[in-house]
Amino acid sequence: xxxxxxxxxxxxxxSKSFFGTQVLKDVNLSVxxxxxxxxxxENGAGKTTLMNILFGMQVIFDTGGFEGRIILDxxxxxxxxxxxxxxxxxxxxxxxxxxxxxxxxxxxIKLNREPTLPxxxxxxxxxxxxTVDEEAMRADSRAALDKxxxxxxxxxxxxxxxxxxMQFVEIAREIDKRSVKLLVFxxxxxxxxxxxxxxxxxxxxxxxxxxxAILFITHRLDEVxxxxxxxxxxxxxxxxxxxxxxxxxxxxxxxxxxGRKVERIELPERAKEPSDRDIVLRIxxxxxxxxxxxxxxxxxxxxxxxxxxxxxxxxxxxxxxxxGVMGLYPSTGKVYANEKELxxxxxxxxxxxxMAFVSEDRRGVGLLLDESIEMNIALTAMQVQEKFLxxxxxxSLRLADEAxxxxxxxxxxxxxxxxxxxxEQLVRRLSGGNQQKICLGRAFTMQPEVMWVSExxxxxxxxxKQLVLDLLVDFNRKHGMTIIMTSSELGELRKVCDxxxxxxxxxxxxxxxxxxxxxxxxxxxxxKGAARREVG
Amino acid sequence: xADTEEKSTSRITGFFSAAYKDFGLPRLIITGxxxxxxxxxxxxxxxxxxxxxxxxxxxGMNGVLVLSMLPTLACGVGLNFGLPVGVIAGLIGAVMxxxxxxxxxxxxxxxxxxxxxxxMVAGYIxxxxxxxxxxxxxxxxTYVGFSIVSAMCMFWLLAPIKNPxxxxxxxxxxxxxxxxxxxxxxxxxxxxxxFSVFGVTIPTGLLLFFGLLCVLMSLFYRSKAGLxxxxxxxxxxxAKSSGMNVRYMKMWGVILSTVLAAVGIIVYSxxxxxxxxxxxxxxxxxxxVASVLIGGATLERATVGNAIIGxxxxxxxxxxxxxxxxxxxxxxxxxEIARMIISNGMILYALTRAxxx
Numbered sequence: 014x015x016x017x018x019x020x021x022x023x024x025x026x027x028s029k030s031f032f033g034t035q036v037l038k039d040v041n042l043s044v045x046x047x048x049x050x051x052x053x054x055e056n057g058a059g060k061t062t063l064m065n066i067l068f069g070m071q072v073i074f075d076t077g078g079f080e081g082r083i084i085l086d087x088x089x090x091x092x093x094x095x096x097x098x099x100x101x102x103x104x105x106x107x108x109x110x111x112x113x114x115x116x117x118x119x120x121x122i123k124l125n126r127e128p129t130l131p132x133x134x135x136x137x138x139x140x141x142x143x144t145v146d147e148e149a150m151r152a153d154s155r156a157a158l159d160k161x162x163x164x165x166x167x168x169x170x171x172x173x174x175x176x177x178x179m180q181f182v183e184i185a186r187e188i189d190k191r192s193v194k195l196l197v198f199x200x201x202x203x204x205x206x207x208x209x210x211x212x213x214x215x216x217x218x219x220x221x222x223x224x225x226a227i228l229f230i231t232h233r234l235d236e237v238x239x240x241x242x243x244x245x246x247x248x249x250x251x252x253x254x255x256x257x258x259x260x261x262x263x264x265x266x267x268x269x270x271x272g273r274k275v276e277r278i279e280l281p282e283r284a285k286e287p288s289d290r291d292i293v294l295r296i297x298x299x300x301x302x303x304x305x306x307x308x309x310x311x312x313x314x315x316x317x318x319x320x321x322x323x324x325x326x327x328x329x330x331x332x333x334x335x336x337g338v339m340g341l342y343p344s345t346g347k348v349y350a351n352e353k354e355l356x357x358x359x360x361x362x363x364x365x366x367x368m369a370f371v372s373e374d375r376r377g378v379g380l381l382l383d384e385s386i387e388m389n390i391a392l393t394a395m396q397v398q399e400k401f402l403x404x405x406x407x408x409s410l411r412l413a414d415e416a417x418x419x420x421x422x423x424x425x426x427x428x429x430x431x432x433x434x435x436x437e438q439l440v441r442r443l444s445g446g447n448q449q450k451i452c453l454g455r456a457f458t459m460q461p462e463v464m465w466v467s468e469x470x471x472x473x474x475x476x477x478k479q480l481v482l483d484l485l486v487d488f489n490r491k492h493g494m495t496i497i498m499t500s501s502e503l504g505e506l507r508k509v510c511d512x513x514x515x516x517x518x519x520x521x522x523x524x525x526x527x528x529x530x531x532x533x534x535x536x537x538x539x540x541k542g543a544a545r546r547e548v549g
Numbered sequence: 550x551a552d553t554e555e556k557s558t559s560r561i562t563g564f565f566s567a568a569y570k571d572f573g574l575p576r577l578i579i580t581g582x583x584x585x586x587x588x589x590x591x592x593x594x595x596x597x598x599x600x601x602x603x604x605x606x607x608x609g610m611n612g613v614l615v616l617s618m619l620p621t622l623a624c625g626v627g628l629n630f631g632l633p634v635g636v637i638a639g640l641i642g643a644v645m646x647x648x649x650x651x652x653x654x655x656x657x658x659x660x661x662x663x664x665x666x667x668x669m670v671a672g673y674i675x676x677x678x679x680x681x682x683x684x685x686x687x688x689x690x691t692y693v694g695f696s697i698v699s700a701m702c703m704f705w706l707l708a709p710i711k712n713p714x715x716x717x718x719x720x721x722x723x724x725x726x727x728x729x730x731x732x733x734x735x736x737x738x739x740x741x742x743x744f745s746v747f748g749v750t751i752p753t754g755l756l757l758f759f760g761l762l763c764v765l766m767s768l769f770y771r772s773k774a775g776l777x778x779x780x781x782x783x784x785x786x787x788a789k790s791s792g793m794n795v796r797y798m799k800m801w802g803v804i805l806s807t808v809l810a811a812v813g814i815i816v817y818s819x820x821x822x823x824x825x826x827x828x829x830x831x832x833x834x835x836x837x838v839a840s841v842l843i844g845g846a847t848l849e850r851a852t853v854g855n856a857i858i859g860x861x862x863x864x865x866x867x868x869x870x871x872x873x874x875x876x877x878x879x880x881x882x883x884x885e886i887a888r889m890i891i892s893n894g895m896i897l898y899a900l901t902r903a904x905x906x
Contacts, residue, residue, distance in 0.1 A: 395773060
């Protein structure tokens with residue numbers, strides 16, 4: 014491909030694989046000065062990896078580098094560290110704020126780039142001892158903030174600022190670097206209220222009009238439509254479309270973003286189809302304070318015997334729901350299991366109500382890595398339901414019935430086809446897929462009425478994924494177990510679920526049947542049509 | 550994959566590498582050193598039977614203190630450097646029992662009976678302190694231990710005890726530094742069913758008592774509460790998601806450890822024949838910590854077996870190092886130095902290997 018004149022950035026034929034899994038395939042992208050270029054895609058589409066390559070992050074080199082070329086201002090360039098990217102004039106506005114709370118806005122903006130004045134000590138001992146020029150610092154910061162048309166006091170401490178303002182401080186820091194030519198915004202509106210988001214979009218337009226190129230990574234299609242000049246859509250590591258704003262329609266983008274062939278195999282029939290007349294679990298106004306996955310006023314009825322999917326983009330709270338109901342993160346609201354109210358924030362109450370939970374954090378929460386397979390499988394049922402215990406006078410001092418545990422573990426190993434050396438093997442040594450089966454086996458041992466399963470196929474290989482999904486369908490059909498499955502992979506939700514709830518900003522955006530069109534899913538996940546709420 | 554690799558190497562190296570992995574380098578070195586000292590003693594024609602008898606006594610008298618390390622390790626609080634909290638409770642029991650002039654087993658069990666409630670209350674308060682400093686329990690525990698020993702110095706001095714055999718002869722106020730148990734319960738366990746084989750005296754009662762507590766401890770590890778305690782220690786989030794009360798289990802771990810320490814010091818005192826007050830318990834935790842670590846315990850995993858092996862190795866070493874080196878080096882005492890190097894070195898080694906997660 015010929016090098017086009019006048020582009021600030023050109024990515025050419027970028028490919029990258031991690032341990033044999035291809036995450037980027039021949040990606041091309043170009044950005045002109047003053048252009049706002051939107052990069053959209055689902056979770057796992059490869060956006061983050063692409064940015065890591067652009068910024069020369071160490072993780073890329075540690076995993077064998079990448080193929081393709083980065084061309085800056087027409088010159089092929091090797092970027093080997095984020096610091097180097099900065100010297101080339103590429104700036105990043107982070108999703109998580111990298112600010113020092115105890116410093117003022119101005120100090121944060123000028124951090125490590127403070128204007129200084131010479132003094133006696135610095136003349137003797139060198140530049141590092143020069144006095145910070147507070148006046149110049151204030152003036153520079155003010156200028157940067159004014160460019161964004163935001164009225165933050167540059168002498169205020171960052172610690173007391175509202176979240177939205179921190180985002181602006183972060184941006185001000187980037188544009189204060191005079192050489193900046195390209196700014197990357199990574200989901201900048203994710204934590205902002207509507208009015209703050211609008212201010213940010215306006216600021217982006219203003220920056221673009223001054224000739225700075227902007228790469229805007231987002232899930233929010235309405236924002237894309239508002240500010241972007243050009244749009245690149247990534248899906249499964251490939252550019253599936255590049256279009257100008259004139260050609261773009263929200264529906265089209267949504268379809269391209271989500272769309273992939275879903276082979277919905279015929280699932281086994283049930284004797285009795287779940288219906289709204291038979292509700293097993295009722296969630297009312299649930300709010301969960303799980304960092305990064307907050308849930309706000311979520312209400313839902315779960316039908317007895319169904320497989321319910323919970324989908325949505327990362328950070329919108331879909332994972333928080335299960336963690337909240339199961340009592341692992343502080344929550345408020347009401348949850349009724351079989352019309353009996355649960356005590357929230359108490360895992361035991363949830364477990365005793367006949368629920369079991371397979372955590373999305375398999376190694377952190379789901380397993381005792383240095384214990385045997387059999388202990389992992391039996392422990393929860395033993396502690397909550399007093400199974401596998403020998404008789405004894407004092408309940409808490411009853412001894413474990415090792416024979417019963419062994420027998421049960423062997424059965425589970427056989428039923429779930431866990432590949433291992435035997436029930437005494439330590440769980441740490443098993444593959445991800447087999448570890449996941451142990452988590453499922455542990456939940457299954459509880460003989461739950463409702464089973465919460467979060468990200469059941471994350472981090473396991475393709476063959477094992479199908480096995481895990483088959484197991485879930487099997488539990489559901491054979492034992493009439495209600496399954497609530499949270500997953501980032503829409504495809505797998507559509508494969509096995511009866512209904513799919515899409516969560517957006519911690520609330521229900523809507524409920525869709527698994528055979529709904531890609532457009533519907535895409536729009537709902539991107540928050541189109543869902544009411545946006547001002548958050549304080 | 551690792552399995553096939555191991556098979557391919559020769560069986561002998563395989564055996565040694567497996568033994569090494571199981572046993573660990575520090576234990577290997579210390580076992581080697583103990584054997585070396587025994588060989589040295591044989592060469593120098595020392596009386597091995599006395600060395601072995603003494604070692605058995607030392608093992609029995611320190612065993613329970615070492616065992617008291619296990620509950621805190623199990624529940625994730627780490628090594629109980631605050632062991633003096635329990636030791637003090639035990640000493641209070643011993644002093645009270647002496648004051649009432651109870652003799653033999655009556656005196657011994659009375660001491661334990663008094664010490665238990667004291668240890669439970671003290672352990673509970675200690676647990677409340679540790680709860681507030683999560684992540685730094687070992688550091689804070691060390692200082693809690695130091696503080697309580699110092700604070701108790703005042704108590705010993707002001708305690709309302711009038712038994713003339715126990716208080717300072719001059720002044721008539723305050724307990725003596727060292728109280729002799731000769732007239733009450735000195736060596737009741739040591740002498741219980743004691744017998745000799747090949748000139749080696751077996752302190753049957755002492756070893757039985759230690760053995761009994763080991764059995765109880767390993768049964769506890771296999772009980773519902775014990776398993777919950779271990780789970781809380783190895784993965785608190787897992788424990789929470791399985792409906793266990795993390796806070797409650799940690800408190801029980803600390804209390805249990807404190808109670809065992811109280812029993813441990815009473816066993817120690819009866820065997821030693823003296824009750825040592827004032828600053829004597831200041832460093833009580835360190836030999837116990839070192840023993841359990843030498844036994845192969847880590848902050849993540851500690852078993853009753855670790856405690857037993859650790860006690861045997863560490864205390865055999867200390868017991869025979871003194872006479873053997875004295876004979877070999879004509880009077881030089883490296884026993885105390887060896888004790889310091891080994892116990893503190895072991896603690897250092899274990900702590901640097903912690904927090905791998």
